[in-house]
Amino acid sequence: MPxxxxxxxxxxxxxxxxSLLALIACGLTIILGTLGVLNFAHGAMFMLGAYVAFVVLxxxxxxxxxxxxxxxxxxxxxxxIERGLIRFYYDRPHEDQILVTFGLGIMMVxxxxxxxxxxxxxxxxxxxxxxxxxLHFFYYPLYRVETIGIAxxxxxGFYLLLYRTRIGLVVRAGIEDPLMVxxxxxxxxxxxxxxxxxxxxxxxxxxxxxxxxxxxxPNMGEAFLVQCFVVVVIGGLGSFPGAIxxxxxxxxxxxxxxxxxxxxxEAAIYAVMTLVLIVRPRxxxxxxxxx
Amino acid sequence: xxxxxxxxxxxxxxxxxxxxLMKAGIGATVAGIFLPYATSSGWAKDYPELGTFPxxxxxxxxFVGGVMPLTGPxxxxxxxxxxxxxxxxxxxxxxxxxxxxIPTLKNGKGVLGKRIEFQVADSETKPDPAVQSATxxxxxxxxxxxxxxxxxxxxxxxxELGQREHVIFxxxxxxxxxxxxxxxxxYGFRSQLSAYMASKALAPVLAKEFGRDRxxxxxxxxxxxxxxxxxxxxxxxxxxxWTVATEQLAPLGTTDFSSYLLNIANSGADVFANLAFGxxxxxxxxxxxxxxxxxxxxxxxxxxxxxxxxxxxxEIMGGTxxxxxxxxxxxxxxxxxxxxxxxxEKKNHYKPRWGASExxxxxxxxxxxxxxxxxxxxxxxxxxxxxxxKVDSIYGEVWxxxxxxxxxxxxPVMVGKKPNEMKGPEDFYRIVEIVPGEQVMPPLDETGCHxxxxxx
Numbered sequence: 001m002p003x004x005x006x007x008x009x010x011x012x013x014x015x016x017x018x019s020l021l022a023l024i025a026c027g028l029t030i031i032l033g034t035l036g037v038l039n040f041a042h043g044a045m046f047m048l049g050a051y052v053a054f055v056v057l058x059x060x061x062x063x064x065x066x067x068x069x070x071x072x073x074x075x076x077x078x079x080x081i082e083r084g085l086i087r088f089y090y091d092r093p094h095e096d097q098i099l100v101t102f103g104l105g106i107m108m109v110x111x112x113x114x115x116x117x118x119x120x121x122x123x124x125x126x127x128x129x130x131x132x133x134x135l136h137f138f139y140y141p142l143y144r145v146e147t148i149g150i151a152x153x154x155x156x157g158f159y160l161l162l163y164r165t166r167i168g169l170v171v172r173a174g175i176e177d178p179l180m181v182x183x184x185x186x187x188x189x190x191x192x193x194x195x196x197x198x199x200x201x202x203x204x205x206x207x208x209x210x211x212x213x214x215x216x217x218p219n220m221g222e223a224f225l226v227q228c229f230v231v232v233v234i235g236g237l238g239s240f241p242g243a244i245x246x247x248x249x250x251x252x253x254x255x256x257x258x259x260x261x262x263x264x265x266e267a268a269i270y271a272v273m274t275l276v277l278i279v280r281p282r283x284x285x286x287x288x289x290x291x
Numbered sequence: 292x293x294x295x296x297x298x299x300x301x302x303x304x305x306x307x308x309x310x311x312l313m314k315a316g317i318g319a320t321v322a323g324i325f326l327p328y329a330t331s332s333g334w335a336k337d338y339p340e341l342g343t344f345p346x347x348x349x350x351x352x353x354f355v356g357g358v359m360p361l362t363g364p365x366x367x368x369x370x371x372x373x374x375x376x377x378x379x380x381x382x383x384x385x386x387x388x389x390x391x392x393i394p395t396l397k398n399g400k401g402v403l404g405k406r407i408e409f410q411v412a413d414s415e416t417k418p419d420p421a422v423q424s425a426t427x428x429x430x431x432x433x434x435x436x437x438x439x440x441x442x443x444x445x446x447x448x449x450x451e452l453g454q455r456e457h458v459i460f461x462x463x464x465x466x467x468x469x470x471x472x473x474x475x476x477x478y479g480f481r482s483q484l485s486a487y488m489a490s491k492a493l494a495p496v497l498a499k500e501f502g503r504d505r506x507x508x509x510x511x512x513x514x515x516x517x518x519x520x521x522x523x524x525x526x527x528x529x530x531x532x533w534t535v536a537t538e539q540l541a542p543l544g545t546t547d548f549s550s551y552l553l554n555i556a557n558s559g560a561d562v563f564a565n566l567a568f569g570x571x572x573x574x575x576x577x578x579x580x581x582x583x584x585x586x587x588x589x590x591x592x593x594x595x596x597x598x599x600x601x602x603x604x605x606e607i608m609g610g611t612x613x614x615x616x617x618x619x620x621x622x623x624x625x626x627x628x629x630x631x632x633x634x635x636e637k638k639n640h641y642k643p644r645w646g647a648s649e650x651x652x653x654x655x656x657x658x659x660x661x662x663x664x665x666x667x668x669x670x671x672x673x674x675x676x677x678x679x680x681k682v683d684s685i686y687g688e689v690w691x692x693x694x695x696x697x698x699x700x701x702x703p704v705m706v707g708k709k710p711n712e713m714k715g716p717e718d719f720y721r722i723v724e725i726v727p728g729e730q731v732m733p734p735l736d737e738t739g740c741h742x743x744x745x746x747x
Binding site: 003005006009010013014016017109110113117118119120121122125132138139140141143144213214215217218219220222223224254255258259262263265266 | 361362363364366367369370513539540541542544545546547549550551553554556557570571573574577578581582583598601602603604
């Protein structure tokens with residue numbers, strides 16, 4: 001029987017994990033909700049963010065620079081990919097969209113492997129993140145506590161963008177009904193470009209944040225991609241608050257299940273996803289009738 | 292007996308009715324089917340067709356297929372293995388200072404006079420792509436031998452393929468006991484030390500260093516290899532009074548170990564034994580350090596990955612006890628190892644790791660067996676490998692045990708060097724003891740291995 005201290009430490013860990021998942025998933029969900037594109041390259045975007053952090057931190061000792069450059073790089077990269085590749089697939093069937101993003105993901109992974117090799121790279125934890133903090137019931141790495149803060153700030157930025165700006169209004173309207181938005185005279189396709197880039201930026205920032213915690217290898221995004229799809233399904237396709245709620249839920253399930261039986265942690269999130277699909281197919285915060 | 296001559300054709304008659312053409316065609320086809328059997332009995336030694344024999348051995352070259360992880364969490368091991376593979380084939384085809392010293396390989400002109408051609412396929416650290424590539428090598432390239440591995444799941448799958456297709460599979464890297472245990476195959480041979488051998492050699496060193504009756508927290512990759520080494524470590528450290536504080540099972544390819552490490556941090560253990568491998572070992576070690584586990588507990592890695600110290604740094608790996616199948620400072624003990632390290636480093640600009648050394652070792656042992664058998668016929672090669680003939684190799688004297696096809700070879704136990712102890716940029720480990728293989732082999736009746744009869 002786990003003690004209170006063990007329970008609380010895993011519950012807290014779930015929030016740390018969940019906030020990271022929420023950040024990646026919010027990118028995925030706005031792309032899916034607005035563009036209707038299932039972005040199978042999203043894990044690779046996350047990975048790319050981590051590698052940008054690696055490159056930046058090998059030259060300057062500033063994590064802020066790594067985060068800023070990582071976010072900008074992925075914003076720009078998303079723009080290029082959207083204009084150069086994805087926009088030709090909006091009117092194609094879903095299978096084609098899946099195939100092209102899947103193929104893109106593979107190409108990105110292999111390109112990174114070609115440049116950096118398959119050996120894992122290291123990024124040091126920033127100086128303000130070293131050490132362990134005493135959270136009264138348990139000890140926890142300081143940097144992980146800080147990632148919750150950083151991820152929350154970025155998510156807050158996204159919230160302000162989506163709910164307090166004009167472009168955000170267009171994006172949310174585009175999620176609701178892209179055809180109507182177009183008919184009402186707004187150039188919704190231009191908004192698509194913004195949305196895709198924001199989505200990749202979200203994944204890339206998560207990659208930068210996660211870099212000091214992980215072994216940075218070209219395949220590192222794969223596990224996160226799958227978990228993100230689960231988050232999006234649970235939270236609701238296209239729902240920004242759903243991505244956050246879903247992220248926390250999945251993070252908590254992963255952490256708390258390891259308390260009982262570590263081998264079932266991964267399986268547990270799929271079990272919950274199945275339950276959600278049966279009981280409430282649109283997801284917890286998704287809208288009815290969304291494609 | 293089919294009539295090869297139509298009723299209308301005679302020796303001088305060249306008229307070809309459609310019917311006679313058809314009859315001739317059918318006759319020729321039937322004759323063609325029976326022809327090989329008719330002529331094979333005219334050969335000096337009566338070898339039936341088996342696997343890719345004799346098709347793969349007919350020409351002036353032979354084909355060897357390598358299947359190793361070039362992507363996935365074990366890709367750095369795969370890359371090292373590939374370079375060792377290429378060096379071995381170079382040396383076999385064109386001679387080298389090492390092959391000169393092995394009596395059967397002295398002439399340095401390939402194996403049985405045939406040059407080796409090869410290809411390397413990516414197993415992706417998964418059994419299915421590995422089996423697909425290996426099958427292609429058998430069907431299309433008529434490979435006379437397959438080699439590679441790293442992930443034990445892949446190695447076992449390829450062993451089974453080799454058994455089905457009657458092509459020898461030499462397992463270069465695989466740590467699970469099952470590879471030469473319950474999943475052993477007549478056509479499979481393994482050189483790497485098994486989890487059992489590693490644990491048996493390591494446990495007494497651990498007890499001597501850390502004392503008896505310690506509590507251990509295990510991080511275990513949830514597949515055959517992880518379970519194997521967990522069981523063996525539990526068995527042998529148990530003999531020193533060590534107990535299990537917790538066993539945390541994580542899927543292969545996990546990137547975030549935080550929930551497992553939290554449990555480990557809270558387990559009250561004195562020792563953290565990390566059974567993960569490759570990129571998983573790097574991530575979990577890094578994260579364990581962040582959780583303060585490495586300062587609170589002693590760190591043991593029973594099977595150290597090839598580049599772990601390079602990827603994590605000596606600040607973390609210094610003081611860590613474990614085993615590796617081989618470390619390059621064994622060049623001080625074995626003269627052929629010294630030559631191997633020199634040749635490899637000249638070509639590839641880093642000191643070889645045990646991905647490269649294992650496959651290099653195996654290629655030479657296999658070539659020696661083929662030379663002794665005098666043929667590529669698989670069963671004769673298998674018998675040559677099983678004969679117990681000792682090859683003086685880069686690991687000293689090695690041979691395969693006939694009962695389970697496990698190579699009897701040295702087991703080096705080592706400890707990580709702290710930064711101030713290192714005498715060079717790759718001097719990551721100090722070898723504490725090289726345990727002779729015979730001392731740590733599992734008793735045959737405990738392995739669960741039942742090799743199939745030769746003619747299946």
